Amino acid sequence: MTWNEQYEPVIGLEVHCQLLTKSKAFCSCSTKFGNEPNSNVCPVCLGMPGVLPVLNKQVVEFTIKMGLATHCSVSPKSILARKNYFYPDLPKGYQISQYEEPICTKGFVEIEFEDGKKKTIGITRIHMEEDAGKSIHDLDIDTLVDVNRCGVPLIEIVSEPDIRSPHEAYLYLHKIRQVVTYLEICDGNMEQGSLRCDANVSVRKKGETKFGTKTEVKNMNSFRFVEKALEYEINRQIELIENDGKVAQETLLWDANQGIAISMRSKEEAHDYRYFPEPDLVPVLVNQDWIDNVKATLPEFPSERRDRYVRELKLPRYDADVLTTEKALADYFEGVVNHLGKKNDETYKLASNWTMTDVLRVVKDRHIEVSDFPIPPRYLSEMIDLILDGTISGKIAKDVFEEMLTSKEPPKSIVEKKGLMQVSDTGAIEKVIDEILANNKEQVEKYRAGKSQVFGFFVGEVMKAMKGKGNPKVVNEILRKKLEK
Ligand SMILES: [Zn+2]
Secondary structure, rough: OOOOOOOEEEEEEEEEOOOOOOOOOOOOEEEEOOOOOOOOOOOOOOOOOOOOOOOOOHHHHHHHHHHHHOOEEEEEEOOOOEOOOOOOOOOOOOEEEEOOOOOEEEEEEEOOOOOOOEEEEEEEEEEEEEEEOOEEEEOOOOEEEEOOOOOEEEEEEEEEEEEEOOOHHHHHHHHHHHHHHHHHHOOOOOOOOEEEEEEEEEEEEEOOOOOOOEEEOOOOHHHHHHHHHHHHHHHHHHHHHHHHOOOEEEEEEOOOOOOEEEEEEEHHHHHHHHHHHHHHOOOOOOOOOHHHHHHOOOOHHHHHHHHHHEEEEOOOOHHHHHHHHHHHHHHHHHHHHHHOOOOOOOHHHHHHHHHHHHHHHHHHOOOOOHOOOOHHHHHHHHHHHHHHOOOOHHHHHHHHHHHHHHHOOOOOHHHHOOOOOOOHHHHHHHHHHHHHHHHOOOHHHHHHOOOOOOHHHHHHHHHHHHOEEHHHHHHHHHHHHHOOO
């Protein structure tokens, strides 16, 4: 990330999260993604005359959850308001949102840099609102409209202008994604649009306390684009100022194909939404009991979980960090730990290694979610037990793992069916070793003359002869004994 060092960017983010409720915010229509266009609709979400919206209680509950998780105050009384504008994908002509009295205010989250340093980013407000529909432009015919998304519940999380670089914005967005997915109130999928991010960006000379003129950058629909788009906009503004120009207050759309931000509207064309309290809905009242009940359902958060893994399972900090980035992964890992036959620091570390490397590798390669990973945690524990009791070697375990991925059978039956049991029988191993030593007299002499590297050659030969099933510990012991005669 580079820009003229005499300047300092000032960034605030507005993040929209689609809530994981089954029905919409003000009617009983399904929120299911990917249904046939214009099938999840009713007179309420289409805004027909005479209909009355009814607020979905879970929307309020999810918003309170997010508020509590980000240290916000939850207002005992908040107001739903109409945000009026015309757009083809908004048949009602307005969105129900919150304006003057949002439900959650004045919170914060902590972001953590790669070197462990932390920074607090303030949250101005979190409010509830409903989504608009979708215009589909990329078909060969005219633009089409799908209103399935009309009325799907969202929360908007507005940060303070505390962010000072595109990388901080990236970390903040990751943090928000981690919190909403841990709370299980949003799936956090940016590519599918369930997490969306707009940015307010300005620059000022370092040391200056007044903010510069800000622009709004929209349409950054992946984590990578957020950093790119912000860097572009920061450089554009600095260049303007350096060339005696002025930054105009405007809204820009990020065009990922061209790598530039395109002006969408200037301040003069800015919307005046004419907010007013929604006349069809009563104020949202939240009492302390409700807040306490929601508080009791909050999960253990990533940093708490990470510290517990380090403290109780004696995992390295690095392992604990990786395992807790995503709730589903941490849940998977704990599933493995819970099913282990022997529970001690050694087995916890093995469970961590297999989860971090092998499970994550498959998840990445196959572009799947951890929740869709085909091997159940208890099979992985069973496999680790088999390694520990000497039934299979760590090397054979890799084959068993691959086999579990395709056959979805428990490791024990794979090992039995394929005859993968490790041979620990000293008699059998001794026989193989004697034969190999007899066939490689020259190498034996070399070893005995002090060329100790030859040892590896013998281990390899024995393993090859035993098709990888010799217990490495026993093989090593017997080999050493025989060679040192
Ligand atoms: Zn509806």
